[in-house]
Amino acid sequence: MKNTMNKSRPLYLDNAATTRCDPRVVEVMLPYLTEAYGNSGSRNHAFGWEAEEAVEKSREQAAALIGANAKEIIFTSGATESNNLAIKGAANMYAKKPEGQTGRGHIITALHEHKAVLDPCKRLQKEGFDVTFLQPPADGVITVDMVAKEIRPDTILVSIMWANNEIGTINEIPAIGKLCHDKEIIFHTDGTQWVGKMPTDVERDNIDLLSWSSHKIYGPKGVGALYVRRRKPRVRLEAIVDGGGQERGMRSGTLNISGIAGFGKACELCQHEMQSEGERLLKFRNRLETELAKAIEVTQVNGNASKRLPNITNISFGFVEGESLLMGIKDIACSSGSACTSASLEPSYVLKSLGVGDELAHSSLRLSMSRWTTDKEIDYTIASITKAVLHLRKMSPLYDLFKEGVDISKIQWQTH
Amino acid sequence: MAYSDKVIEHYQNPHNVGSFGSSKEVQARKDVGVGIVGAPECGDVMQLHIQVSDAGVIQDAKFKCFGCGSAIASSSLATEWIKGKTVDQALAIKNTEIVEELSLPPVKIHCSVLAEDSIRAAIEDWKKKNGHATAVDAHAAHAH
Ligand SMILES: Cc1ncc(COP(=O)(O)O)c(C=O)c1O
Numbered sequence: 304m305k306n307t308m309n310k311s312r313p314l315y316l317d318n319a320a321t322t323r324c325d326p327r328v329v330e331v332m333l334p335y336l337t338e339a340y341g342n343s344g345s346r347n348h349a350f351g352w353e354a355e356e357a358v359e360k361s362r363e364q365a366a367a368l369i370g371a372n373a374k375e376i377i378f379t380s381g382a383t384e385s386n387n388l389a390i391k392g393a394a395n396m397y398a399k400k401p402e403g404q405t406g407r408g409h410i411i412t413a414l415h416e417h418k419a420v421l422d423p424c425k426r427l428q429k430e431g432f433d434v435t436f437l438q439p440p441a442d443g444v445i446t447v448d449m450v451a452k453e454i455r456p457d458t459i460l461v462s463i464m465w466a467n468n469e470i471g472t473i474n475e476i477p478a479i480g481k482l483c484h485d486k487e488i489i490f491h492t493d494g495t496q497w498v499g500k501m502p503t504d505v506e507r508d509n510i511d512l513l514s515w516s517s518h519k520i521y522g523p524k525g526v527g528a529l530y531v532r533r534r535k536p537r538v539r540l541e542a543i544v545d546g547g548g549q550e551r552g553m554r555s556g557t558l559n560i561s562g563i564a565g566f567g568k569a570c571e572l573c574q575h576e577m578q579s580e581g582e583r584l585l586k587f588r589n590r591l592e593t594e595l596a597k598a599i600e601v602t603q604v605n606g607n608a609s610k611r612l613p614n615i616t617n618i619s620f621g622f623v624e625g626e627s628l629l630m631g632i633k634d635i636a637c638s639s640g641s642a643c644t645s646a647s648l649e650p651s652y653v654l655k656s657l658g659v660g661d662e663l664a665h666s667s668l669r670l671s672m673s674r675w676t677t678d679k680e681i682d683y684t685i686a687s688i689t690k691a692v693l694h695l696r697k698m699s700p701l702y703d704l705f706k707e708g709v710d711i712s713k714i715q716w717q718t719h
Numbered sequence: 720m721a722y723s724d725k726v727i728e729h730y731q732n733p734h735n736v737g738s739f740g741s742s743k744e745v746q747a748r749k750d751v752g753v754g755i756v757g758a759p760e761c762g763d764v765m766q767l768h769i770q771v772s773d774a775g776v777i778q779d780a781k782f783k784c785f786g787c788g789s790a791i792a793s794s795s796l797a798t799e800w801i802k803g804k805t806v807d808q809a810l811a812i813k814n815t816e817i818v819e820e821l822s823l824p825p826v827k828i829h830c831s832v833l834a835e836d837s838i839r840a841a842i843e844d845w846k847k848k849n850g851h852a853t854a855v856d857a858h859a860a861h862a863h
Pocket residue numbers: 319320380381382383384417419464466467468493495496515516517518526527
């Protein structure tokens with residue numbers, strides 16, 4: 304372990320997967336591991352009070368980041384848990400029929416959501432709920448009209464992510480929220496990639512339930528939050544984890560004090576820095592996209608051109624397989640939608656759902672930046688990717704066919 | 720996943736990359752066998768061109784590959800191994816030998832299978848062009 308930590312590390316452009324914990328965050332966390340190690344549930348001594356104070360401060364910081372009231376924040380172990388609590392908790396609370404029956408209510412979500420939304424929805428499907436999985440259009444943006452078309456009298460919940468984790472596309476959230484409020488349907492959004500990067504106001508944006516995670520916004524791993532609206536409407540959830548009744552009974556278990564303290568600080572830093580950070584990263588993103596397209600023919604940026612986060616880009620380099628491309632840029636840590644990189648040997652289901660051809664899905668790279676990404680790193684990345692793609696195209700039979708003018712999609716391949 | 724040194728070496732300096740002409744040109748050449756296996760949708764396409772003497776000796780081989788690093792290394796290695804062999808000797812090469820030579824992990828075994836398949840396909844193509852009995856014919860004969 305020590306050994307790998309000391310090796311020279313690759314340049315990190317996989318910030319949509321997770322971010323480095325900001326040293327200013329770590330500093331806030333440390334005392335809660337070493338000295339102020341109390342349990343916030345201990346009401347009768349200073350150790351407990353100290354811990355509780357830290358938790359409540361973080362709750363204020365988290366609430367401030369999204370324009371909520373501190374009472375509306377539930378701390379969890381991360382966005383996966385927040386999504387599970389929001390979706391299962393709301394479905395079971397607002398179910399039209401009791402457990403064991405069918406026709407318990409209708410839920411709308413989309414095919415390119417994170418698995419932490421899709422899988423809870425699939426479980427609910429088995430438990431008697433009807434779920435509509437919206438097919439995203441080619442640009443990946445779910446519009447309010449797409450949702451409106453699927454709403455039925457028995458629709459109880461809509462869950463549409465704010466921004467997509469693979470392609471960074473932004474869905475029509477304030478409008479979808481407004482539609483849900485007008486129809487009195489609970490609206491949940493997975494804001495894991497959005498919150499902390501883009502201005503958020505749960506009032507203005509019409510959100511009832513909002514999930515986000517600490518480790519995507521320069522906080523520690525294993526912490527996150529769920530915003531649960533308290534008025535207009537007051538949203539109620541059926542708890543998943545029962546026990547000591549912490550977090551107003553919605554999430555039992557001793558709180559992760561140091562993690563929560565760090566998460567709060569991370570929220571506060573994002574609130575102050577997101578604007579300048581976003582402007583800087585948008586320039587980097589645009590530079591990556593235009594310069595790579597200039598240097599390499601047949602590249603494609605996946606997802607809507609403008610409705611996209613500033614820190615993520617997803618680019619397909621035709622005729623080159625993603626894992627071999629990653630191998631060619633070994634000193635840059637990033638990810639690919641290629642099947643060869645996944646345990647399932649299936650290419651990215653997100654890109655597939657957009658109708659990006661399988662071949663281009665295999666050829667995709669996701670580069671995601673952070674507050675520490677530098678100009679120099681972007682230069683280096685453009686040069687490395689260009690070099691690797693050209694190296695691989697010299698070996699690519701598909702590139703030859705393209706050069707010969709053969710339409711690859713018309714060839715009868717022997718699939719196996 | 721960590722790659723073996725041999726895979727990295729083949730990736731960086733692949734042996735025998737290339738072709739003996741465009742798809743049309745090689746189709747017309749009787750001394751060249753062409754094997755293309757895999758499919759772009761699966762994320763792997765391997766193309767092997769072999770140049771074979773009248774006596775059935777593989778004199779030269781060139782590959783192109785759209786696939787992961789292990790697939791590239793497998794095809795690069797395959798071209799090395801079949802050069803100078805008779806077609807029958809080349810047909811005896813098993814994917815497991817490639818797996819062993821390159822220390823491929825279990826998830827990458829299919830990349831070596833692809834290399835074996837491309838050898839078979841190229842030899843079959845050459846045999847067909849030259850009126851030799853192919854594996855398919857032998858198979859058909861068997862069924863009668
Ligand atoms: C959109 C989205 N939702 C949910 C998650 C899961 O978050 P966590 O790792 O905090 O459980 C992620 C991160 O992988 C994500 O990108």
